Amino acid sequence: MTSKTPIRVAVTGAAGNIGYALLFRIASGDMLGKDQPVILQMLEIPTEGAQKALKGVAMELDDCAFPLLADMVLTDDPKVAFKDANWSLLVGSKPRGPGMERADLLKDNGKIFIAQGRAIDEVAADDARIAVVGNPCNTNVMIAASQAKRLTADRFTAMVRLDENRGRAQLAKKAGVSINEVSDLYIYGNHSPTMFADFTHAKIGGKPAAQVIGDETWLKNDYLPAVGKRGAAIIEARGQSSAASAANALIDHIRDLVTPGKVHSVAINSEGRYGFAEGLWAGMPVKTTTPGAYEVVTTYEMDDFAKSKIALTNDELVGERDTVKDMLG
Ligand code: NAD
Ligand code: LMR
Numbered sequence: 001m002t003s004k005t006p007i008r009v010a011v012t013g014a015a016g017n018i019g020y021a022l023l024f025r026i027a028s029g030d031m032l033g034k035d036q037p038v039i040l041q042m043l044e045i046p047t048e049g050a051q052k053a054l055k056g057v058a059m060e061l062d063d064c065a066f067p068l069l070a071d072m073v074l075t076d077d078p079k080v081a082f083k084d085a086n087w088s089l090l091v092g093s094k095p096r097g098p099g100m101e102r103a104d105l106l107k108d109n110g111k112i113f114i115a116q117g118r119a120i121d122e123v124a125a126d127d128a129r130i131a132v133v134g135n136p137c138n139t140n141v142m143i144a145a146s147q148a149k150r151l152t153a154d155r156f157t158a159m160v161r162l163d164e165n166r167g168r169a170q171l172a173k174k175a176g177v178s179i180n181e182v183s184d185l186y187i188y189g190n191h192s193p194t195m196f197a198d199f200t201h202a203k204i205g206g207k208p209a210a211q212v213i214g215d216e217t218w219l220k221n222d223y224l225p226a227v228g229k230r231g232a233a234i235i236e237a238r239g240q241s242s243a244a245s246a247a248n249a250l251i252d253h254i255r256d257l258v259t260p261g262k263v264h265s266v267a268i269n270s271e272g273r274y275g276f277a278e279g280l281w282a283g284m285p286v287k288t289t290t291p292g293a294y295e296v297v298t299t300y301e302m303d304d305f306a307k308s309k310i311a312l313t314n315d316e317l318v319g320e321r322d323t324v325k326d327m328l329g
Contacts, residue, residue: 004035004036004037005037006036006037006038006039006070006071007032007036007037007038007039007086007087008038008039008041008084008085008086008087008125009026009031009032009038009039009040009041009085009086009087009088009089010041010042010043010081010082010085010087010088010089010124011023011026011040011041011042011043011089011091012043012044012078012081012088012089012090012091012092012116012134013043013044013091013092013093013134014040014042014043014044014054014057014074014091014092015042015044015050015053015054015056015057016091016092017095017240017241017243018091018133018243018246018247018250019042019057019091019092020057020243021243021244021246021247021248022089022091022247022250022251023040023042023057023061024060024061024064024066025247025248025251026038026040026251027040027061027064027066027068027069028064028066028068029068030251030255031251031254031255032254032255032258033258034068035068036068037068037069037070038068038069038070039069039070039071039072039073040061040069040071040072040073041072041073041075041080041081041082041083041085042054042057042058042072042073042074042075042081043075043076043077043078043080043081043082043092044074044075044076044092045076045092046076050076051074051076054074055074058072058074078115078116078119078120079119079122079123081119082116082119082120082122082123082124082128083123083124084123084124084125085120085123085124085125085128086124086125086127086128086129087128087129087130087131087254088116088120088124088128088129088130088131089130089131089133089250089254090113090116090130090131090132090133090134090140090141090144091133091134091250092112092134093105093108093109093112093134093135093140094108094109094134095135095240095241096135096235096241097235098232098235098236098239101192101193102135102136102137102191102192102231103136103139103192103316103320103323105135105136106136106139106320106323106324107323109134109135109136109140110139110140110143110324110327111327112134112140113132113134113140113141113143113144113147113327114143114144114147114327114329116144117143117144117145117146117147117148117329118147118148118329120144120148120151121147121148121149121150121151122150124151127292128151128155129155129157129257129292130144130145130151130155130156130157131157131158131159131250131253131254131257132144132156132157132158132159133158133159133246133250135191136190136191136192136320137158137159137160137191137267138158138189138190138191138267138280138281138282138283138317138320139281139317139320139321139323139324140158141156141157141158141267141281142279142280142281142321142324142328143324143327143328144156145269145281146327146328146329147329148329153269154268154269154293154294156268156269156281157253157257157266157267157268157281158191158266158267158281159191159246159249159250159253159266159267160187160191160195160265160266160267160283161249161250161252161253161256161264161265161266162191162231162242162245162246162249163187163191163195163197163227163228163230163265163283164185164186164187164197164249164264164265165245165248165249165252166227166230166245167185167187167197167199167202167223167227168182168185170223170226170227171185171199171202171204171209171213171223172204174213174218174223175204175209175212175213177204177205181204181205182202182203182204182209183202183203183206184201184202184203185197185198185199185201185202185209186198186201186263186264186265186283186284186285186297186300187265187283187284188274188282188283188284188306188309188310188313189276189282189283189309189310189313189314189316189317190282190283190313190316190317190320191267191283192228192313192316193225193228193229193232194228194309194312194313194316195227195228195283195313196224196306196309196310196312196313197223197224197227197228198300198306199213199219199223199224200302200303200305200306201300220305224309252264253266256288257288257291257292257294258288258291258292259288259291260288260289260290260291261287261288262287262288263285263286263287263288263297264285264286264288265283265284265285265286266283266284266286266294267281267282267283267284268281268282268284268286268294268296269281270282270284271296273296273298274298274300274302274310275302275307275310275311275314276310276314276317277314277317277318279321280314280317280318280321281317282313282314282317284296284297285297285300
């Protein structure tokens with residue numbers, strides 16, 4: 001058995017659909033490593049139903065006899081859930097239904113991130129890092145980060161990794177190659193249909209993807225909307241939003257953030273990069289430097305088409321920020 005100190009992972013919405021697909025993988029070592037013990041600190045809303053369901057999830061975690069699961073905390077109190085947490089995974093919030101856009105969730109979900117941002121800032125570990133999944137995740141993470149006085153903005157990230165995975169899978173399918181052949185595909189901007197899956201720098205088998213696909217019209221008019229609206233297509237097909245693929249993307253998001261050298265798409269405080277407005281959280285490629293820390297990859301030159309796509313998704317993020325201005329600390 002390993003002698004490493006357990007890492008505390010807080011997960012909100014732990015009895016929800018994504019929670020159910022996520023917790024078992026964290027406890028099995030998929031996220032932080034096969035020799036890294038974890039303590040799961042699980043938060044659910046204070047209703048009898050949610051707390052009972054949370055107990056059921058914990059019973060199943062017990063029944064897995066995971067060697068790496070050092071302890072579990074079940075609670076309805078954010079200050080208990082985030083106490084000394086090294087990672088806080090903010091999943092808990094309403095999902096959208098058919099016919100809705102993720103931004104329609106802002107008024108309901110945004111306020112969750114005021115209280116949770118404050119609680120994390122108050123009680124989480126000094127090395128605390130946060131990943132927001134609850135939608136609309138770019139703006140929710142901005143709300144949480146705006147409440148923090150102790151933790152710097154770079155600690156707060158939101159997930160666009162599902163979009164990167166979707167974008168790679170669709171390029172591989174179109175080219176008729178293995179997913180392992182597709183590289184350098186990064187997501188810019190909002191986790192919404194305006195996101196820009198940058199096919200202009202993507203590679204297939206080491207060659208420019210556009211050259212391999214040989215159909216720019218498909219890339220611009222079919223591929224981009226298909227990646228951007230994949231979440232809605234899943235809702236249409238399943239009757240509820242993506243859960244297993246979302247949990248898998250969150251595992252990828254964190255695992256790559258603790259693996260130095262990995263380059264991957266993360267929504268971070270833009271600091272004006274790639275033409276995004278200052279202070280917005282926008283997807284872009286980052287390179288992990290030391291576990292949990294990253295630098296932005298700023299070397300991609302955007303052509304006029306890419307710039308116009310980035311401008312659109314930036315405008316939407318600015319609009320979302322205006323909608324929640326009263327929620328920003
Ligand atoms: P779900 O309804 O199945 O589960 C959400 C859970 O969160 C519920 O159990 C609910 O009780 C709990 N919850 C609600 N408010 C809470 C709070 N304040 N504190 C703690 N728990 C709370 O939904 P889901 O399918 O698990 O999706 C969760 C969120 O993730 C949704 O907002 C969804 O849109 C989003 N999502 C994001 C991505 C992405 O790529 N960023 C992908 C898929 C889903
Ligand atoms: C997704 O992309 O699958 C999630 O954000 C859920 C949704 O509302 O689309």
